[in-house]
Amino acid sequence: MRSLVLIGHGSHLNGESAVAAYRYAELIRARGLFDEVIEGYWKEEPSLRQVLRTTASTDVTVIPMFISEGYFTETVIPRELGLGHQGPVPPEGIARVIGGRTVRYTLPYGVHPGMTDVIEARAREVLPDLGPDGPTDGVDTALIVLGHGTTRNENSSRVIYENAARLRAGGLFSEVHTLFLDEEPRVTGWADLVRAPRVVIVPFFASEGWHTLETIPQDLGLTGTVTDFPGQPHGHQQVFYARPVGTHAAIADVIVHLAEEARGAGGPGGDTERGHEAAWQAFLTLARRGARVGELLVTPELGVFEIRNALDEGRPGGDLMTLVTPEGVRDRVRFTDGGEHRPVHTLRSLPRGWRAVLNEADLRRAVHYTYPAVVEETYAHGCHALRPTPWATTARRQTGIYAKVQRAVPEQVERVAGRVCAACLRTRLWAGERLTHSFLDGVPGGMPCAEACTFLVAEVREEVARKKAGAAS
Ligand code: SF4
CATH class of the missing domain: 3.30.70.2320 (Alpha-Beta Plaits)
Incomplete structure (x- = not known):
């Protein structure tokens, strides 16, 4: 049995911050490679302090969903997970036994060599004529890998340089350049560097945001909205601006590689974690009789379970939105009735107006999403x-x-x-x-x-x- 935990930053204010980890967890869950895929966050629940307790197996691989190494991956996450480690994480990761679970903590996905393929995939999205050896029409094409860069974290730029070196060796592009927002060479100087008539720019960023949507296009001298950018003329050149690497579906492949490498010849996996299973069996015994859990009402119905806000007790099912998946419940309970983000799920603000009908396995996951840990x-x-x-x-x-x-x-x-x-x-x-x-x-x-x-x-x-x-x- 094997558990995979994806750790995101999350936010106390912005409900969108957690979405990337949810999305990759869903993609990996669908592949059936792990018995469970769980998300954990620094600023949302399940929190870093709780998340290991929510895993069902004694074999746990933890992957930080960050684009580069730094304060969170080297200080905050190891500390909060109780790994007894601070500072740079070795390439093979860190393995510890914590509370009866073998926990393997890896480098962040962004430093994995597989990110080179993701950069190339992003470039191909805006330049579909890139063949295996370069553009099929023979036009020279330059690639710019664009990083944030910072004078405080040299790791962030090192990853960009390493990817650029691999892309140069691959020979697909006539030129490969590395540019940064916050250090030299800066993105504003790109036109002096590039000779090729076509240039594709791939932001090495975790997500779409203010930089990728506004400041970078401005620095590049692009005009209009992002949807206009593929193929925009700039002097004698055509500029192709790709979407950030961190939102590409192929990140799921990188995560799976990282997890496999962390285990090495790790054998068949762990066992069911007994304390965890006993907790859920106690809950299911309760649920089969019908129960109130916080603001949640759990009602057994002909072999399945219905959950709803207890304040909606007695309302006809037809008056409520019916959800049928744990993910549907997750997306509903993350916001209040007024649309405010709920980083702490036990605050008395569970939204109303919905019900979910679930089998026993999905009930467990839905209750986990409603009241993590x-x-x-x-x-x-x-x-x-x-x-x-x-x-x-x-x-x-x-x-x-x-x-x-x-x-x-x-x-x-x-x-x-x-x-x-x-x-x-x-x-x-x-x-x-x-x-x-x-x-x-x-x-x-x-x-x-x-x-x-x-x-x-x-x-x-x-x-x-x-x-x-x-x-x-
Ligand atoms: Fe946070 Fe609730 Fe605990 Fe207070 S009681 S510290 S709000 S989880």
Whole structure:
């Protein structure tokens, strides 16, 4: 049995940030190579602190969904997963046994040599006449691999240079150049470099955004909207502007390669993780009788299950939108009725107006998406196996812009938690609160919070910054 975990950054504010990891997880899930493919996030749930607990097997491969190495892949993710490692990740990755699971942590997908094929695939999308040895009409074509670049992270440019070297060796393009937004050579100087009458520019970026849609086209001297860019004349040259590499479907191939390489001759995989399975069996026993889990109502119906917001109890099914897949539930519960993003799923804002009809396997996945890690953590709490992490420990662990939460005094933390956590179903074990009954005992809102979530940490940081600004004025 094998579990694959894709780690994205996520966002407390923007629901779109998590979509790329969801999309690649779906593509890989469809191939049936892993028993499960799970997503985890720094700023959404399941969080990095929870995600390993949500995996069903004892053989777990974790892949950071980042375009280059850096602070998140070398500091934040290893720290939050409890890998006991900080700093550059060796090419073979890191393997640790954590809580009975063998966890293999790899380099980010963006540094894999397979990205060269993705760059070429993006170029071919806007220049379909590229044959195996160059353009079929014989016109010289230059390629620009365009990276963000930064003086703070030389890894980011190293990957661009390595891909360019492989593309030069491939001989498909008459010239291959590397340009950057934030370091030399800069994208604004491209016209002085390129001699070929045609030039294709491939942004080595993780996603479409402000840079790929606005600043880069401006720097290149392109006019109009992105859809006009393929084949736009620029002086005596034709400019072809491709979409970013990170959104290409072939990234799924790169992820699978990374996972296979991390395992090496890893054998047939692990076993079912017993604590995880026991938690879900406890949940299913409850669900077969009908249950309330937080704001969710679970009703068994002729061999399948219906879930809906408990506030919609009694409403005719025809009045509600009917969903039939866990992914449909996921996409519905990620936003409130008002369309606001829900980075913390146990906040009391589960949207209404929908129902899902699911078999038992899909019920598990749908409940996972609705309340990530809640079944596993609640069961562990009932077995006295969920260890709370006090605020001081969480604060001490923070680095970068969040290190300032270490300056928060207990009253500040309590004030912020009083506002944020009051809207949450979970009981703050980390603050010394006690949870005597859980939804597994029939108390719908009984869910433990073992550790302050990143949403609360971010709010405490804001509070500290506000106080400092107030004191200075
Ligand atoms: Fe909920 Fe507060 Fe725990 Fe975050 S820290 S999960 S808001 S109880």
